Amino acid sequence: MTDTFTFTIDGVQVEAEPGQTVIEACDAAGVYIPRLCHHPELPPVGQCRLCTCKIDGRMLGACVTPAARGMVVESDTEALxxxxxxxxxxxxxxxxxxCPTCEKSGDCELQALGYRLGMVGPQLSHLWPKREIDARHPDIYIDHNRCILCSRCIRASKLLDGKSVFGFEGRGIEMRLAVMAETLDETALAAADRAVSVCPVGCIVVKRRGYHVPYGKRHFDETPIGADIEARRKG
Structure with missing residues (x-):
């Protein structure tokens, strides 16, 4: 039996096991911390920074910070x-x-986080980048306009599918998702691959399944993002 220990997040006591990160322990305890790049089946990378919490007085990513006995975590504060x-x-x-014309509307984690965090609408100027859509694959298309560079597909393709279909190219504002071939149809990517289904937004989309679930009945139309985690909380 493992030697469990406890720490607190927003005044709630959480039980953790050795080797767990803060976000893993909080997920198990039913305490939701916002995230986009993190996925429970994939190793953490700390890219999106949405899970940043104040941990023992320091600003740290909850997905890459190991849980420790007695640590004090602040997450659900107005400043954060x-x-x-x-x-x-x-x-x-x-x-x-x-969002109104996106196939992932209602199932999009970025959109759902906007709602959960109370983002009414962007106040910053839109950059309106001109990015291509690769629809040459018979079963899948990639809309680079909607990619948020979370790297989930990269990690899933390599570690879960064993294919290494995706990677990044460029740096800074020019960074983009790339496929390890001239075009997507020249890769081994399949519609059933986890690299496709882990995409949190409308970037990697399976063809001929559009709008099979109507608006109003999609995942985040019925429950807010994080509700599945919060349902695990006892008491």
């Missing part, structure tokens, strides 16, 4: 949530996210 709202806003204006 304001930072998260601004980060989500930056994701929206950096790409082209027109």
């Amino acid at each position: 949530n304001e930072d998260r709202r601004r980060l989500v806003e930056m994701y929206f204006v950096e790409g082209n996210h027109f």
